[in-house]
Amino acid sequence: MDNVDVCEEFQPRGKKRRLQDGNNENINLAAVTNKNMSMQRSRLPQLSPKQIQMPPAVASTNPAGAVKKAGCNTVPLGSSRGRLAQSISGKAMKTRVAAVAKDAAPSTAAKGAVAKRRPAWDVKGKLDDTKKRLSDCVGKLQVAELQRKQFQESADVLGKGLSHATSRVKELEGKLWTAESQLQSRESELGQLRHDNTVLQQVLPLREAQISSLTTEVKELSATLKDTKSTLVYTQRQLDEKAACANEQQKLIGTLEEQLQHMEQALTNVEQERRRLHNAVQELKGNIRVICRVRPLLDGERHNDMMHIQFLPSDEKVITLTKEQESRNGNSRKDVVKHDFSFDHVLQPVAKQEEVFEDISQLVQSALDGYNVCIFAYGQSGSGKTYTMEGPDELTPETKGMIPRAVEQIFATARRLETMGWLYKFTASFLEIYNETICDLLATKSQKAVVYEIKQHSNKSEQLHVTNLLYVPVSTVEEVNKLIATAKMNRSVAKTAMNHQSSRSHSVFQLHIKGSNSAEGLVCGSTLCLVDLAGSERLEKSCSTGKRLKEAQAINTSLSWLGLVIQSLSKKEAHIPYRNSKLTLLLQNSLGGNSKTLMFVNVSPLEEDFHESLNTLRFASQVNECTIGTAQMNRKCVL
Numbered sequence: 140m141d142n143v144d145v146c147e148e149f150q151p152r153g154k155k156r157r158l159q160d161g162n163n164e165n166i167n168l169a170a171v172t173n174k175n176m177s178m179q180r181s182r183l184p185q186l187s188p189k190q191i192q193m194p195p196a197v198a199s200t201n202p203a204g205a206v207k208k209a210g211c212n213t214v215p216l217g218s219s220r221g222r223l224a225q226s227i228s229g230k231a232m233k234t235r236v237a238a239v240a241k242d243a244a245p246s247t248a249a250k251g252a253v254a255k256r257r258p259a260w261d262v263k264g265k266l267d268d269t270k271k272r273l274s275d276c277v278g279k280l281q282v283a284e285l286q287r288k289q290f291q292e293s294a295d296v297l298g299k300g301l302s303h304a305t306s307r308v309k310e311l312e313g314k315l316w317t318a319e320s321q322l323q324s325r326e327s328e329l330g331q332l333r334h335d336n337t338v339l340q341q342v343l344p345l346r347e348a349q350i351s352s353l354t355t356e357v358k359e360l361s362a363t364l365k366d367t368k369s370t371l372v373y374t375q376r377q378l379d380e381k382a383a384c385a386n387e388q389q390k391l392i393g394t395l396e397e398q399l400q401h402m403e404q405a406l407t408n409v410e411q412e413r414r415r416l417h418n419a420v421q422e423l424k425g426n427i428r429v430i431c432r433v434r435p436l437l438d439g440e441r442h443n444d445m446m447h448i449q450f451l452p453s454d455e456k457v458i459t460l461t462k463e464q465e466s467r468n469g470n471s472r473k474d475v476v477k478h479d480f481s482f483d484h485v486l487q488p489v490a491k492q493e494e495v496f497e498d499i500s501q502l503v504q505s506a507l508d509g510y511n512v513c514i515f516a517y518g519q520s521g522s523g524k525t526y527t528m529e530g531p532d533e534l535t536p537e538t539k540g541m542i543p544r545a546v547e548q549i550f551a552t553a554r555r556l557e558t559m560g561w562l563y564k565f566t567a568s569f570l571e572i573y574n575e576t577i578c579d580l581l582a583t584k585s586q587k588a589v590v591y592e593i594k595q596h597s598n599k600s601e602q603l604h605v606t607n608l609l610y611v612p613v614s615t616v617e618e619v620n621k622l623i624a625t626a627k628m629n630r631s632v633a634k635t636a637m638n639h640q641s642s643r644s645h646s647v648f649q650l651h652i653k654g655s656n657s658a659e660g661l662v663c664g665s666t667l668c669l670v671d672l673a674g675s676e677r678l679e680k681s682c683s684t685g686k687r688l689k690e691a692q693a694i695n696t697s698l699s700w701l702g703l704v705i706q707s708l709s710k711k712e713a714h715i716p717y718r719n720s721k722l723t724l725l726l727q728n729s730l731g732g733n734s735k736t737l738m739f740v741n742v743s744p745l746e747e748d749f750h751e752s753l754n755t756l757r758f759a760s761q762v763n764e765c766t767i768g769t770a771q772m773n774r775k776c777v778l
Contacts, residue, residue, distance in 0.1 A: 415501065427736045427737070427738060427762050427763065427765050427767060428483045428502075428737045428738070428763070429482045429483055429737070429738050429740055429760075429762055429763040430482060430483055430484045430485075430486065430495075430498055430499075430737065430738070430739050430740070431482045431484070431485045431486065431742060431759065432486040432490065432523070432527060432739055432740070432741050432742070433448060433458070433485075433486065433487060433488050433741075433742045433743075433744055434488060434522060434523035434526070434741060434742070434743065434744060435488035435489070435744070436488070436744055440744075440745065445488075445744045445746075446461075447460055447462060447746045447749055448460060448742075448744060448752075449461060450485065450487055455484060455485055456482060456483065456484060456485055457479060457480070457481050457485060458480050458742075458756070459477055459478065459479050459480070460477070460478040460480075460749065460752060460753055460756065461475055461476065461477050461478075462475070462476045462478075462749060463475055463476075464476055478753060478756070480756045480757075480759070480760055481760075482740070482759065482760075482763055483498075483763070484498050486498075488744060491537065492527075492530065492537065492538055492539060492540065492541075492544070493537070493544075495527065495541065496541060496544045496545075499514060499541065499545070500548060502514070502735055502737055503545045503549065503667065504548065504552060505735060506549065506650075506652055506665050506666075506667040507549060507552055507553060507556065507563070507652065507654065507665075508663070508665075508772060508774070509663035509664065509665050509772040509774040510665055510734070510735050510770050510771075510772055510773070511665050511666050511668070511728060511729070511733055511734035511735065511770065511773070512665070512666075512667050512735050513668040513669075513670070513726065513728075513729030513730075513734050513735070513736045513737070514541065514545075514668070514669050514736075514737045514738075514739070515668075515669070515670035515671070515672055515726070515729075515736075515737075515738055515739070516528050516670070516671050516672060516738070516739040516740075517672050517698075517738055517739065517740055517741070517755070517758070517759070517762075518674060518675075518739075518740055518741030518742060518743075518755050519674050519676065519743060519748065519751040519752070519755055520673075520674030520675065520676040521674065521743060521748075522674060522741035522742055522743045522748075522755075523741045524642075524671055524672065524674060524739070524741045525540075525642055525671055526540065527540060527541060527741060528540050528541050528542055528669060528670075528671040528739075529541075529542055529543070529623065529627065529671065530543065532627075541739075542623060542669045543616075543619075543620060543623065545667065545669060546616055546619045546620075547616050549565075549650065549652070549667065550565075550615065550616050553565075553654075556654075559656075560656045560657065561654050561655070561656050562654065562655055562656075562657075563652060563653065564612070564652075564653045564654075565612070565613050565614065565650055565651065565652055565653075566610045566611065566612050566613070566650070566651040567613050567619055567649070567650050567651075568581070568605075568609065568610050568611070568648075568649045569622060569623070569625075569646070569647070569649075570591070570605060570608060570646070570647050571630055571631065571644040571645060571646045572644055572645040572697070572721045572722055572725070573643065573644035573690075573693075574644075574689065574690060574693045575693055575696075575697065575720070575721050576721075577591035577592075577593070577605060577608075577721060578591070578629075578631075578644075579591065579607075579608055579609050580625070580626035580629045580630060580646070581609045581611060581625060581626060581629075582609055589607045590606075590607065591605050591607050591608055592605070592607075593605055593721065593724050601728065601733075602666075602728065603724075603725065603728060605725075610651070619650075623648070626646065626648070630642065630644060630646055631643040631644045631690075642671065642673050642674065643673060643687075643690040643694070644673055644690075644694075645670065645671070645672050645673050645694075645697065645722050646671045647669075647670050648668070648669045649666055649667070649668050650666070650667040650669075651664075651665075651666050652664065652665050652666070660776050661774060661775070661776055661777070662775060662777055663772070663773055663774040663775075664773050665773055668726075668729055668734075670726070672698070672722075673694040673697075673698075674694070675694065675695055675698050675751070675755075676691055676694070676695070677751065696720070697720045697721070697722040697723075698722075700716065700719045700720035700722070700723050701720065701722060701723055701726075702761075703716055703719070704716060704717060704723045704730060704731075705730070705758075705761055705762050706761065708731055708765045708766070708767060709764055709765045709766075711766075715731055717730075717731070730767060731767055731768075733771050734767070734770055735770045736767065738759065738762055740755060740756065740759035740762075741755075742755060
């Protein structure tokens with residue numbers, strides 16, 4: 140709508156102003172005004188617009204501009220021009236606009252009716268006309284103000300709608316961006332899927348061919364499976380038959396095993412009885428019992444080195460040494476010379492320590508009954524004497540030697556005899572004979588300078604003892620084992636060409652036993668003597684020099700005197716040279732006195748030691764034939 144300027148109504152001399160509505164129609168309001176005022180110009184003086192005082196609100200308001208700023212156009216107020224183009228809400232507003240328009244209509248008609256101007260002197264008439272026009276303008280202004288307010292309210296509503304629409308647009312733009320991102324991602328995935336589809340399309344023929352091949356193979360395997368099931372059924376039937384037969388055989392085997400166990404038990408009982416009777420015969424004969432043991436081959440030794448040693452499976456008492464030598468007839472053929480030996484028992488290299496101890500367990504048992512018992516090991520250097528008597532450096536239940544096993548049996552039997560009223564006290568000693576000098580293996584360093592001598596207890600007693608020797612009371616196996624370990628650390632050993640850890644002395648372990656039975660008034664006393672002799676050695680093989688040479692000479696000399704004592708005992712000579720050596724003097728009661736004596740003869744399995752083994756077995760045969768008399772029980776009644 141075009142603006143309507145109220146001040147232009149007061150322009151002098153009939154200046155014209157055109158008003159345009161929305162339909163571009165021109166209305167000449169100035170002409171109407173001039174006609175009304177022309178009659179009075181001649182009679183009254185003309186007033187300028189400045190002389191007409193208007194209200195400040197009306198003077199300062201441009202209704203048409205306000206309406207146009209609100210986004211609306213002005214329309215004529217006549218009935219022929221219609222109503223406002225924009226909607227003006229409210230029933231009161233519409234009523235008020237209509238009333239103002241009605242008031243303005245007569246004025247407009249009156250303007251048209253005025254045909255002539257007022258004279259100049261008709262100031263009142265001009266003033267009335269001016270008031271009427273002013274009233275029309277005020278009405279128009281009120282209508283414009285109402286329209287402005289309505290338009291302002293519409294603008295506020297539209298502003299809020301615009302703000303909401305703007306936020307909605309931003310939200311939709313965000314969603315659009317998200318949708319576009321998702322669309323790009325989906326397009327990328329679609330491209331990848333299309334690529335994968337292309338690859339799969341290329342692989343599909345190959346897979347179809349494989350499926351076809353596998354289908355054929357499955358058909359073949361199905362046929363094979365069918366045949367296999369048929370075979371399995373047949374095999375299962377046979378297996379059931381075999382299982383039934385096996386059950387019958389198992390029952391038969393069980394029956395035979397029971398019979399075998401009974402027979403083995405009977406055989407064991409018979410063997411124990413045989414050994415008991417044999418020991419009884421030997422005791423009655425008074426001979427020194429001899430057990431031969433051949434040590435097993437060590438790591439690095441050739442297995443064909445034992446071809447010269449033969450054992451009889453049917454007789455565990457015989458051992459044979461064979462040697463090839465030049466024929467006496469001068470032929471190129473070599474003669475085989477055999478040397479047969481028979482002892483109380485021959486133990487092959489496979490024999491364990493436990494099996495060895497079974498042969499001496501009854502002899503050890505008799506020590507608690509009051510018999511003196513002596514067991515010593517004899518043989519060349521490196522034949523396994525120390526292993527037999529003591530065991531290796533790190534003892535296990537399987538490798539324990541004769542000394543630890545004998546001690547365990549003595550203490551176990553003593554505890555069992557306590558239920559029968561017997562009480563026992565034990566005293567242990569451990570010495571060595573090194574270069575014909577007695578040394579206490581249980582003594583401390585401060586006691587090494589003490590002189591030890593072998594003497595009789597008294598003139599009435601033939602029992603021998605060593606002066607200044609340390610006798611330690613013991614009550615458990617653990618205490619004895621500690622003493623054995625101490626003695627083993629203190630014993631003289633050295634490395635030679637024949638043995639990397641050769642014993643350079645004779646060691647003697649003695650366990651003195653005293654028992655009493657107060658209920659029966661009996662007392663008994665005995666000594667269990669376990670001896671590990673140093674090994675004999677040939678100087679050209681041991682390559683001993685200096686200190687080792689002196690030790691070897693002392694060992695060989697004492698063993699030679701032991702041989703002479705055995706020879707004298709065998710010939711029953713009147714004089715037995717016990718005092719020629721500390722070893723024979725210490726073993727006097729065991730060799731020729733009241734004692735049960737057993738010797739282990741240890742043999743090397745190496746063929747290079749053939750001559751030493753032959754001499755050892757010959758000496759053992761001589762010892763086995765030596766008669767020392769029947770041992771007597773050292774038991775008496777004190778009641």
